[in-house]
Amino acid sequence: xxxxxxxxxxxxxxxxxxxxxxxxxxxxxxxxxxxxxxxxxxxxxxxxxxxxxxxxxxxxxxxxxxxxxxxxxxxxxxxxxxxxxxxxxxxxxxxxxxxxxxxxxxxxxxxxxxxxxxxxxxxxxxxxxxxxxxxxxxxxxxxxxxxxxxxxxxxxxxxxxxxxxxxxxxxxxxxxxxxxxxxxxxxxxxxxxxxxxxxxxxxxxxxxxxxxxxxxxxxxxxxxxxxxxxxxxxxxxxxxxxxxxxxxxxxxxxxxxxxxxxxxxxxxxxxxxxxxxxxxxxxxxxxxxxxxxxxxxxxxxxxxxxxxxxxxxxxxxxxxxxxxxxxxxxxxxxxxxxxxxxxxxxxxxxxxxx
Numbered sequence: 001x002x003x004x005x006x007x008x009x010x011x012x013x014x015x016x017x018x019x020x021x022x023x024x025x026x027x028x029x030x031x032x033x034x035x036x037x038x039x040x041x042x043x044x045x046x047x048x049x050x051x052x053x054x055x056x057x058x059x060x061x062x063x064x065x066x067x068x069x070x071x072x073x074x075x076x077x078x079x080x081x082x083x084x085x086x087x088x089x090x091x092x093x094x095x096x097x098x099x100x101x102x103x104x105x106x107x108x109x110x111x112x113x114x115x116x117x118x119x120x121x122x123x124x125x126x127x128x129x130x131x132x133x134x135x136x137x138x139x140x141x142x143x144x145x146x147x148x149x150x151x152x153x154x155x156x157x158x159x160x161x162x163x164x165x166x167x168x169x170x171x172x173x174x175x176x177x178x179x180x181x182x183x184x185x186x187x188x189x190x191x192x193x194x195x196x197x198x199x200x201x202x203x204x205x206x207x208x209x210x211x212x213x214x215x216x217x218x219x220x221x222x223x224x225x226x227x228x229x230x231x232x233x234x235x236x237x238x239x240x241x242x243x244x245x246x247x248x249x250x251x252x253x254x255x256x257x258x259x260x261x262x263x264x265x266x267x268x269x270x271x272x273x274x275x276x277x278x279x280x281x282x283x284x285x286x287x288x289x290x291x292x293x294x295x296x297x298x299x300x301x302x303x304x305x306x307x308x309x310x311x312x313x314x315x316x317x318x319x320x321x322x323x324x325x326x327x328x329x330x331x332x333x334x335x336x337x338x339x340x341x342x343x344x345x346x347x348x349x350x351x352x353x354x
Contacts, residue, residue, distance in 0.1 A: 031088045032160040033110050036095055037137050038169035040117030042081045045072025045097035047117045054118040054129045059313035064335055076322045077335025081167050083342035084350055085111050098140055105151045114140045120174040121202040124184045128177055161214040169221040174199055175247055176226055192247050200254045211266050217353040218271045223248035224280035230297045231330040234304035238296050274349040287326055298327035307331050
């Protein structure tokens with residue numbers, strides 16, 4: 001195992017120029033905090049406090065997180081927003097979950113996560129597994145603002161909120177857990193294009209609401225190649241579900257157009273789409289270029305369907321070294337993949353807020 005790690009490290013060093021398009025630019029602006037909304041791609045453990053099956057606060061999740069703790073992150077270690085926090089110089093290598101009783105407002109003053117695994121832009125998506133809908137995440141943000149004002153004073157709290165970077169990662173579940181999964185009536189109510197327009201309208205309302213609450217620097221991550229998740233490929237003999245990928249591309253194009261229009265309407269707003277589709281697709285279609293051995297299956301169990309409670313510590317099939325895999329379970333990236341994606345999105349998006 002040690003030898004394998006050395007080999008992978010050597011490969012990674014040789015491939016480093018391919019991983020990073022350019023060194024991350026210096027973050028000159030004052031960033032006071034990182035505030036996170038979204039789904040399981042960025043949930044730091046809020047679902048631990050929710051009565052839902054969509055949880056990951058047990059081994060083998062978190063086995064490579066500091067202290068080997070299963071925090072509720074859907075990975076073997078850290079997620080992308082944890083790496084953003086580190087890169088933005090906020091003095092902490094992770095973002096705590098708002099509902100984690102181990103943290104308080106003093107901790108949340110420099111970063112907080114409201115995300116909930118299984119959530120979506122569409123409230124119907126959050127109802128599938130009974131998780132925290134996006135509107136409730138916004139309610140928690142309102143509560144956070146009040147607590148922050150009590151802790152820091154009203155003026156300083158306003159500064160923290162206005163100078164914070166907001167990271168939003170949401171939308172995939174609306175398609176793979178809701179629309180294409182036929183778990184709600186949305187597939188009867190909308191065509192794919194109509195549902196895309198509906199979701200983008202919800203995203204617009206959410207962004208405008210955040211702006212009204214004081215947010216100014218907002219990075220909204222576009223959808224990745226969701227048809228290439230191991231869970232979807234398992235149904236197609238290892239091939240990507242191109243219908244799903246086409247839906248992701250259509251959503252991203254509509255999102256870009258909406259964000260451009262909305263940004264022009266809101267004075268002082270910096271709203272950016274963190275475009276990840278092409279980069280992520282490049283990793284899953286050519287994993288060896290990035291030092292990975294497998295992208296068709298996840299590390300946990302068989303790697304084809306395991307996620308949440310079906311990913312168990314006793315499964316002898318779970319890989320010994322997740323660093324060789326793009327995916328930890330059948331849906332979510334490994335810590336190493338999260339780091340690579342985070343570095344890319346820092347370079348292209350999150351390090352550029354003025």
